Amino acid sequence: xxxxxxxxxxxxxxxxxxxxxxxxxxxxxxxxxxxxxxxxxxxxxxxxxxxxxxxxxxxxxxxxxxxxxxxxxxxxxxxxxxxxxxxxxxxxxxxxxxxxxxxxxxxxxxxxxxxxxxxxxxxxxxxxxxxxxxxxxxxxxxxxxxxxxxxxxxxxxxxxxxxxxxxxxxxxxxxxxxxxxxxxxxxxxxxxxxxxxxxxxxxxxxxxxxxxxxxxxxxxxxxxxxxxxxxxxxxxxxxxxxxxxxxxxxxxxxxxxxxxxxxxxxxxxxxxxxxxxxxxxxxxxxxxxxxxxxxxxxxxxxxxxxxxxxxxxxxxxxxxxxxxxxxxxxxxxxxxxxxxxxxxxxxxxxxxxxxxxxxxxxxxxxxxxxxxxxxxxxxxxxxxxxxxxxxxxxxxxxxxxxxxxxxxxxxxxxxxxxxxxxxxxxxxxxxxxxxxxxxxxxxxxxxxxxxxxx
Amino acid sequence: xxxxxxxxxxxxxxxxxxxxxxxxxxxxxxxxxxxxxxxxxxxxxxxxxxxxxxxxxxxxxxxxxxxxxxxxxxxxxxxxxxxxxxxxxxxxxxxxxxxxxxxxxxxxxxxxxxxxxxxxxxxxxxxxxxxxxxxxxxxxxxxxxxxxxxxxxxxxxxxxxxxxxxxxxxxxxxxxxxxxxxxxxxxxxxxxxxxxxxxxxxxxxxxxxxxxxxxxxxxxxxxxxxxxxxxxxxxxxxxxxxxxxxxxxxxxxxxxxxxxxxxxxxxxxxxxxxxxxxxxxxxxxxxxxxxxxxxxxxxxxxxxxxxxxxxxxxxxxxxxxxxxxxxxxxxxxxxxxxxxxxxxxxxxxxxxxxxxxxxxxxxxxxxxxxxxxxxxxxxxxxxxxxxxxxxxxxxxxxxxxxxxxxxxxxxxxxxxxxxxxxxxxxxxxxxxxxxxxxxxxxxxxxxxxxxxxx
Numbered sequence: 001x002x003x004x005x006x007x008x009x010x011x012x013x014x015x016x017x018x019x020x021x022x023x024x025x026x027x028x029x030x031x032x033x034x035x036x037x038x039x040x041x042x043x044x045x046x047x048x049x050x051x052x053x054x055x056x057x058x059x060x061x062x063x064x065x066x067x068x069x070x071x072x073x074x075x076x077x078x079x080x081x082x083x084x085x086x087x088x089x090x091x092x093x094x095x096x097x098x099x100x101x102x103x104x105x106x107x108x109x110x111x112x113x114x115x116x117x118x119x120x121x122x123x124x125x126x127x128x129x130x131x132x133x134x135x136x137x138x139x140x141x142x143x144x145x146x147x148x149x150x151x152x153x154x155x156x157x158x159x160x161x162x163x164x165x166x167x168x169x170x171x172x173x174x175x176x177x178x179x180x181x182x183x184x185x186x187x188x189x190x191x192x193x194x195x196x197x198x199x200x201x202x203x204x205x206x207x208x209x210x211x212x213x214x215x216x217x218x219x220x221x222x223x224x225x226x227x228x229x230x231x232x233x234x235x236x237x238x239x240x241x242x243x244x245x246x247x248x249x250x251x252x253x254x255x256x257x258x259x260x261x262x263x264x265x266x267x268x269x270x271x272x273x274x275x276x277x278x279x280x281x282x283x284x285x286x287x288x289x290x291x292x293x294x295x296x297x298x299x300x301x302x303x304x305x306x307x308x309x310x311x312x313x314x315x316x317x318x319x320x321x322x323x324x325x326x327x328x329x330x331x332x333x334x335x336x337x338x339x340x341x342x343x344x345x346x347x348x349x350x351x352x353x354x355x356x357x358x359x360x361x362x363x364x365x366x367x368x369x370x371x372x373x374x375x376x377x378x379x380x381x382x383x384x385x386x387x388x389x390x391x392x393x394x395x396x397x398x399x400x401x402x403x404x405x406x407x408x409x410x411x412x413x414x415x416x417x418x419x420x421x422x423x424x425x426x427x428x429x430x431x432x433x434x435x436x437x438x439x440x441x442x443x444x445x446x447x448x449x450x451x452x453x454x
Numbered sequence: 455x456x457x458x459x460x461x462x463x464x465x466x467x468x469x470x471x472x473x474x475x476x477x478x479x480x481x482x483x484x485x486x487x488x489x490x491x492x493x494x495x496x497x498x499x500x501x502x503x504x505x506x507x508x509x510x511x512x513x514x515x516x517x518x519x520x521x522x523x524x525x526x527x528x529x530x531x532x533x534x535x536x537x538x539x540x541x542x543x544x545x546x547x548x549x550x551x552x553x554x555x556x557x558x559x560x561x562x563x564x565x566x567x568x569x570x571x572x573x574x575x576x577x578x579x580x581x582x583x584x585x586x587x588x589x590x591x592x593x594x595x596x597x598x599x600x601x602x603x604x605x606x607x608x609x610x611x612x613x614x615x616x617x618x619x620x621x622x623x624x625x626x627x628x629x630x631x632x633x634x635x636x637x638x639x640x641x642x643x644x645x646x647x648x649x650x651x652x653x654x655x656x657x658x659x660x661x662x663x664x665x666x667x668x669x670x671x672x673x674x675x676x677x678x679x680x681x682x683x684x685x686x687x688x689x690x691x692x693x694x695x696x697x698x699x700x701x702x703x704x705x706x707x708x709x710x711x712x713x714x715x716x717x718x719x720x721x722x723x724x725x726x727x728x729x730x731x732x733x734x735x736x737x738x739x740x741x742x743x744x745x746x747x748x749x750x751x752x753x754x755x756x757x758x759x760x761x762x763x764x765x766x767x768x769x770x771x772x773x774x775x776x777x778x779x780x781x782x783x784x785x786x787x788x789x790x791x792x793x794x795x796x797x798x799x800x801x802x803x804x805x806x807x808x809x810x811x812x813x814x815x816x817x818x819x820x821x822x823x824x825x826x827x828x829x830x831x832x833x834x835x836x837x838x839x840x841x842x843x844x845x846x847x848x849x850x851x852x853x854x855x856x857x858x859x860x861x862x863x864x865x866x867x868x869x870x871x872x873x874x875x876x877x878x879x880x881x882x883x884x885x886x887x888x889x890x891x892x893x894x895x896x897x898x899x900x901x902x903x904x905x906x907x908x
Contacts, residue, residue, distance in 0.1 A: 151829075379563065422629075
């Protein structure tokens with residue numbers, strides 16, 4: 001074989017034993033989530049109706065590391081450690097001196113990084129005696145991950161799937177059903193929140209979250225599970241970045257730029273936070289780049305304010321970049337990135353200038369996806385195609401500068417359930433959906449009253 | 455973590471350096487393929503119009519091992535060595551003393567074992583200066599593997615996809631197109647063979663092979679590529695069984711039964727032949743079990759005779775179990791198993807009593823697939839679901855016998871493109887398609903004249 005390694009594989013013994021809790025490393029105190037009624041910091045009690053205490057303690061943890069339960073690591077072993085690839089073939093196609101690495105999470109049974117959090121969430125709920133989990137899903141990645149995790153822990157699972165994705169990706173629904181879950185098209189008739197938003201037929205993550213939270217809050221044997229945004233979810237995903245650090249060390253390189261797509265932020269946080277900790281603690285010069293869709297440009301066009309995590313205003317107020325909690329993004333194919341806000345932890349780092357953000361349109365992301373598929377072989381989901389687009393632009397910049405920069409991006413899932421989007425791109429009918437500035441401005445006028453953020 | 459390993463992983467350095475050529479181990483001389491005009495053994499010259507000399511030499515090789523080119527191993531490294539799993543959770547669900555292992559090939563970019571042969575085939579054709587490869591595909595697994603391999607070696611790729619699968623799995627077509635291939639629904643208007651079979655609208659592998667061979671034979675810059683049946687294809691797949699032997703050794707066990715599904719035979723051969731060599735050379739007591747669909751029961755209901763590999767009679771005559779070269783199997787969902795014949799090498803071993811065969815109906819295979827998905831997490835393709843069904847029955851027999859038998863089966867691909875079949879099963883509308891004995895008998899009456907087989 002040639003002496004150019006294309007893959008860096010860790011043994012099972014190198015699956016991380018702890019999650020990285022970046023809360024412990026923030027330069028100042030984080031702005032807390034607020035109870036919307038009292039405007040006081042939300043405490044564990046605000047969360048007990050929908051979350052088990054095990055996850056609430058993780059959500060508010062201040063320890064720098066949180067131990068991963070043995071039962072969770074046992075299931076992680078089915079697809080972790082995930083491989084890190086060196087994209088030699090893409091580098092050659094781009095004629096760039098940059099070294100491009102990608103961490104591939106598509107090998108999990110559900111096809112993305114989402115099971116990294118679905119499994120510990122199902123585990124903690126099972127331990128707490130919960131019998132049913134209810135959730136929302138955009139592209140279907142999170143819903144299928146939770147369906148998988150619930151089948152492994154013998155829990156019932158119910159999923160509110162955003163209408164646009166339900167129509168575009170019928171087989172994601174089938175996948176959840178094969179694992180035993182029940183799937184509703186959102187907005188649905190099952191909930192008040194769904195009925196109140198019936199006119200937004202393509203749905204949104206915000207509406208689907210409202211539906212799921214409503215069901216969970218109204219039933220004692222049922223809890224809610226969220227696939228992104230919250231601290232504990234971002235923390236669960238840090239197995240990705242920890243493994244990537246060990247694998248980059250095997251390759252004998254350090255990333256100059258860490259790149260990921262951002263919907264709610266868990267994929268980006270998972271890859272980036274371990275490297276961010278090193279930057280904060282050791283002054284490493286790593287740059288961080290978040291890629292989002294131009295049709296839902298939370299980090300690049302949103303305002304940094306307290307806002308609800310869902311459309312109906314049932315969640316605590318979260319400090320984040322937002323387009324307004326009732327902004328309904330257009331039905332772009334990267335359904336996992338159709339969220340009006342982002343993880344407060346990630347938003348704080350953007351606000352502090354530690355993470356850069358960039359937004360791309362559909363056609364340029366699919367152009368990058370096809371280029372990647374035809375050089376590296378893997379067919380990416382539309383969400384990480386945003387990260388691929390950003391990586392290609394960084395590699396081209398390295399070529400212009402004549403510098404051998406080291407780029408690392410997260411390939412958080414495969415595109416096997418997104419082929420209708422590829423069809424549209426290849427047949428030239430994929431639209432560069434416009435972001436509606438006027439709708440965002442109207443939504444921002446409906447932001448809840450809350451203290452200003454620093 | 456618990457001390458029960460669930461996964462056995464080999465380092466990249468353990469990717470096999472050679473393929474196993476079982477031809478060298480057969481007890482007597484194999485019946486040769488025949489030129490249909492002369493009834494004389496077909497030689498390399500019969501194959502040069504459609505295959506490059508590199509593959510022809512592999513096809514007729516008598517060496518026990520054939521070296522894998524470095525360029526091929528470099529690409530294998532992208533998904534090989536593939537993992538071997540211990541199915542603890544399925545064992546517990548079945549309450550069986552059997553130990554169940556499975557070798558998972560679904561992690562390749564195309565989602566099955568097929569790239570193991572597509573890559574060396576594309577490589578040898580590229581080396582020979584060929585510019586375009588044409589092939590057939592049933593379920594789409596082989597077609598997407600060849601589309602992938604052609605994109606990696608910068609070859610044009612054209613695929614005749616069996617009508618039934620083209621309709622059931624539109625996203626397999628999209629996947630091939632994303633890698634740059636051109637896809638025709640077979641029977642097509644592009645070829646004489648397609649037009650002559652227009653009345654068989656759902657198509658068959660036999661018809662699609664005729665179409666592809668016709669195109670390749672008529673164009674000097676184009677070759678044909680076959681995804682199964684032939685010796686060199688079965689040989690390419692033996693990387694699977696060689697790795698599995700090393701991984702079973704890591705687990706400290708030997709399989710009592712090796713189980714695989716059979717369409718044309720390459721998946722089964724890939725897993726089984728290295729173990730078969732050990733049985734033949736060292737007298738190991740391993741049992742081999744081939745699982746096929748009851749709607750296309752080549753090994754269990756066919757006759758052992760010389761027959762064409764394709765419907766139109768363009769290929770050499772092959773010694774094999776056959777249902778008749780113009781038998782059109784019903785459109786079952788396991789499209790990869792809809793073939794009237796099987797690998798001559800494998801058929802010879804069945805004839806010699808070294809491999810047992812069993813046939814299953816659609817609903818019982820999907821019942822096994824869902825049971826597997828809900829315990830082990832992986833969603834299998836309909837083809838390996840036949841092997842899962844057989845494994846479950848073997849595990850139940852072990853429970854009845856009170857014996858801790860060791861079972862190893864091949865999970866040759868995931869079911870991400872087969873969700874409409876899962877939908878049909880879960881909604882209770884999946885039919886147990888009947889095998890037409892009268893159609894088979896009529897097809898057998900049209901077998902070509904040829905010498906009898908021993």
